[in-house]
Amino acid sequence: MINVTDLTKTFGKNQVLKGITTTVERGEVVALIGPSGSGKSTFLRCLNLLETPTSGSIVIDGTVITDKGTDITKARQHIGMVFQHFHLFPHMTVIDNITFAPRKVKRMPMEEARSKAKELLERVGLADKADSYPSRLSGGQKQRVAIARSLAMEPDIMLFDEPTSALDPEMVKEVLAVIRGLADSGMTMLIVTHEMRFARDAASTVYFLDGGRLVERSEPASFFAKPQSERAIKFLEQVL
Numbered sequence: 001m002i003n004v005t006d007l008t009k010t011f012g013k014n015q016v017l018k019g020i021t022t023t024v025e026r027g028e029v030v031a032l033i034g035p036s037g038s039g040k041s042t043f044l045r046c047l048n049l050l051e052t053p054t055s056g057s058i059v060i061d062g063t064v065i066t067d068k069g070t071d072i073t074k075a076r077q078h079i080g081m082v083f084q085h086f087h088l089f090p091h092m093t094v095i096d097n098i099t100f101a102p103r104k105v106k107r108m109p110m111e112e113a114r115s116k117a118k119e120l121l122e123r124v125g126l127a128d129k130a131d132s133y134p135s136r137l138s139g140g141q142k143q144r145v146a147i148a149r150s151l152a153m154e155p156d157i158m159l160f161d162e163p164t165s166a167l168d169p170e171m172v173k174e175v176l177a178v179i180r181g182l183a184d185s186g187m188t189m190l191i192v193t194h195e196m197r198f199a200r201d202a203a204s205t206v207y208f209l210d211g212g213r214l215v216e217r218s219e220p221a222s223f224f225a226k227p228q229s230e231r232a233i234k235f236l237e238q239v240l
């Protein structure tokens with residue numbers, strides 16, 4: 001579904017991604033872990049062209065999105081992204097946040113968009129918050145609205161960039177439960193996370209990045225039981 005070949009990204013003189021090659025299958029849930037600055041977010045952001053790769057290629061469902069002349073808006077329609085800070089539209093109600101893109105981009109009729117939004121709110125446990133404004137919600141609720149808003153575009157792939165890092169500990173669980181539900185439903189997902197337990201329990205594959213390289217790519221059970229590289233061993237000693 002996603003084929004990445006020899007992907008590099010350089011900011012000024014800083015080569016942040018140093019040739020990443022990998023394949024993500026449909027339905028795979030990839031947890032991206034590694035030390036701060038190892039390139040996890042940059043890798044994720046390259047997948048929906050929030051960062052333009054310096055070299056290499058990314059092919060999603062047969063479309064080379066890294067070609068010059070790629071229609072970025074079109075490429076992004078199939079990829080949802082959820083950020084650490086929720087980026088909700090503050091002056092719109094929850095339901096208007098969710099219906100905005102389907103109406104504007106897909107030209108979905110209002111009634112259909114609202115009915116889909118209500119289903120999504122149900123799914124993330126916020127059916128009673130449709131008419132609230134984001135400022136009235138807790139961080140965990142805001143993040144769940146952000147997830148519903150991404151899902152409203154019916155993406156094939158969801159990208160999560162540290163979705164729980166800005167949340168108080170008691171809210172982490174509710175957001176991870178929603179993400180986990182999505183994983184169980186077969187959504188293809190890549191998640192940059194510092195939640196090792198989540199990576200171990202919910203991911204199908206763990207990517208360990210270090211210094212801009214994909215150092216290990218394995219099933220969580222084997223990665224956490226027996227990491228192969230010195231760097232991963234040291235990293236896990238620090239975080240577990």
Ligand SMILES: Nc1ncnc2c1ncn2[C@@H]1O[C@H](COP(=O)(O)OP(=O)(O)OP(=O)(O)O)[C@@H](O)[C@H]1O
Binds near residue numbers: 014034036037
């Ligand atoms: N827009 C940018 N301009 C310049 N440098 C950047 C930019 N984005 C990221 N970097 C640099 O790229 C490197 C990797 O950053 P990235 O955010 O991808 O790492 P990360 O592994 O996600 O780290 P963290 O866990 O701390 O979020 C860092 O040195 C960072 O300063």
